[in-house]
Amino acid sequence: MQYLIGVDLGTTATKAVLFKTNGEIVASSSQGYELYRDPSGMAEEEQEDIFEAVLMTIREVSINLNEDDELLAVSFSTQMHSLIAMTEDWCELSRTITWADTRAVKYTEELKKTGQGFEIYKRTGTPIHPMAPLSKLIWLKNEKPEIFGQAKHYLDIKGYIFGRLFDVNKIDLSTATGTGLFNIFKLNWDAGAMEIAGISENQLPNVVEPYEIEQGMKPEFAKKMGIPQDTKFVWGAADGPLSNLGVNAIKPGVAAITIGTSGAIRVVTDQPKTDSKARTFTYALDKTHWVVGGPVNSGGDVYRWVRDSLFDGKLSFDEITELAQKVGPGADGLLFHPYLGGERAPIWDANARGSFFGLNYGHSRANMARSVLEGVMLNLYMVALSLIEVTGSLNQIQATGGFTSSELWIQILADIFEQPINVPESREAGCLAAIVMAEKALGIVDDLNVIDEMVGTNHSYQPNPETFEIYRELSPIFIRLARTLGDEYINIANFQRHVDEEKK
Template identity: 35%
Template sequence: MRRDSGEVALRGEGIRRGRHKQDPCIIGVDIGTTGCRSTVFDSEGNILASQGAEYPIIYLPGGGAEQDPEVIFSQMLAVIKASIEEAKISPSSVAALSLSSVFHSLIALDGKGRPLTRAIIWLDTRSTQYAEKIRGEPISRRLYENTGCPITPAYPFSKILWMKNKLPQVYKKTDKFVSIKAYLTFKLTGQLLVDQSVASGSGLLNIHRLNWDEDTLTFLELPRGKLSQPVDPTTKLGPIAPQYARQMGISSSTSLIVGCGDGVLANLGSGAVERNSMAVMIGTSGATRVVIEEPKLDKNERARTWCYYLADRHWVCGAAVNSGGNVYRWFRDQFCRDEDEVSSLGRTGYEILNEYAAQIGIGSEGLIFLPYLSEERSPYWNPQARGVFFGLSLHHTKKHLARGVLEGISFCIYSLIQLVEEVAGKTDELRATGGFTRSSLWIKILADICGREILIPQVSEATAFGAFILAKRALGQLENIKEGKKLVKIRELYKPNLAHQKKYAQLFRIYKRIYKDLETGFAEMAKFRTTSQIE
């Protein structure tokens, strides 16, 4: 289906469900930031069932953001069981579980594999002072060139340094530092391993050799033995512990594919696996990514992009922002509670906000929103940046603000598109993934800002579908991961309105100028916040 820029209709998930079969099935399990989802696919990639569950983020003073790994584990077991029950398949018909998870999490384990900490996630900024100090030193460039990861608070590299200084007793007791996915697979199989994909998003793995980086370990004074063994993402683990296999409703002999990080699997699941194709994601956060056949790094001294491993000697060059759907959710929760109450009548607060935004013209009648509510990563890497409504006047209403939020996040994503193309080369197509694909208006806004067509894959759960494709590769059903593109079908195509693009080009220049003009103010306000906390 093709949608031109004039359409504003809302869509649901658009998931196509196949017939219930007893043929071998593959379950893609996506462990996300705010919840997990289990999707059952038949051998052709049709969805038989999909079930999800949420879990909380525990926010702590000073920028802490953690999650309980046991809660995540129990929710994962529950959604797998629920999806199998929905699909009405037998335990023996599940050929494999294929895992996807968020990048950048860190859990400290003792010598018996018991957590000494909760999972410290990518949103945690308590290591900011250490990351900023190292970014100003000459060694930061060498570490970036080795690992593909800029020095930022998001990465386990910085979190380990923070823990060593702020939680020295925990650090001393730590036998292993692991990711949330490594902990889940350890619980399921007793094997303490980490896939090279998730490891490549730690700031600790050499992106060229696909093993722990000696320069980084030496700098941190971190013994290699405190890290688990990196393995290929197509590695099959097992057997699964019988008690957990029963809870999930599968056989303990089911293959457990160790899998990849969620972002790179979204490329695989959306079909953005060629050099000319870019995946654009807005979920909790936002990112743009291109698959490449060798590591590619930013030559700019600020190291604005990252490079992670996918599989089959393919890497992903990308850039990410903290400001995505979480910002729209913040706006809904703080300013639109009355609208969200309408959900009891069959419509969500998001749907109503989208309708509000659709009633307002481009630029929200002189209003621009900087969406930096949780510091910011690419392209500025500025932990002091904060959110701003610029141009606010007495005539502006909630409807204008709703439109401004969607446009501000989209400007932020557009800056990433430009940045990744600067590093990895020009692309011909954009493929959209993430929760924002449920909003026709939001995709239209982004298409108009970019002046580019945007393709929407038929399976909205691109990460889970990527896990499915990876499992087929692990099971020997595909020669390479790029063959998986033939399984990806396109549901819709959004074409830009070129007249709208001209207006947005002017607004984007203003957006960038506002940020530059406020850099000094951001720094001064950060100093004020720090002083106020001390007092």
């Protein structure tokens, strides 16, 4: 029998899933690792931890293969915006600087104030934000000259893993379009962005199609994974675009909403489109599928903060959700802006900070829990409004990610958007999409629309019309507040940084 393995290089864990060629899941394995943070905004990972997680998870699913089974390929989804500095001899100079790292905020704000920042956005489709490797490189140049001066190569985490396995220096098109350094219209590294970053093209990897195949890995790694040395490895794409494919949201007007640690809302177009107000991103799935959307920092991490800080870790997520469910829509007039670690879309402000608004003596922790759930969704609704301006109306919403296990959270989403929310049966969207890319790379299928047959049935959550007036009244307040508070975010963020420095 023939099988494929999809691998998802996530922010806090790597997952491998063994599939039959029809998309049926046979086995899965997940291996977590630490995301190192500190008050400076650092968010880094040890690439060795991720590399070992790849070897281990593939091994744990490959043991389900019998001797006469055939492993057709291993294909990858990856977290976006990561950056690793390497010497001329490929020695590591840095850990993996992740999308969540905000240390480049000062240089990002300086670039945004110039006309160059917006011009770069228009060419690259990546908003000017500390998440992007462009900003990270400017930060390295100014704050870590000892690393910047020695660095002769820059990789993303998937490029690092493929380099270890196959001695190649490449990056897939999808991941390249999220660097802030790649021209999405000319499909090459952007000279203006590289000049601002202070690097040259020979320091960047060769850009390849997501359907590129590598073979002939180093034998010691094949042995550790328990798979043949000549197994085909397909480059695949970035996790955001693949999430759309994985939930069957690649047709016009079909949006994918994902909430895990962070979140995003995205739609697919047949050509790259940028926003005149620079609120949305544009990343490639492949050359004929372009994903336009907005990512949010504020997702499951915010609810984890509720559990740990508001409830002292004494209640489970389910128990907190039960409390929140006892509070009516609108949380009795309590709003929450979920910007605990800055925010990407829709405000693109790494200095943004969270806040409760409307708090009174009648509110309890249950109100606060409900308000947090609603705040995450109202923030996504703000992103959706800007997305509609760029790509047109949304006529269908597919949802995926850890939040889909909470019926209350999905119901809040349906009520705020006033649309049905469809949750596909398969929740392994990233890995499933990766193996669909592999099937196209291998010539098994001609069209990505084969995903129609693989995602399974949808469970549809219908909006409750009785809540519409409540959210219609509250959402404009939420949006106006985000704009009003914007002028003070940098002041409170600078104050917090000063306090953190004094504590050291």
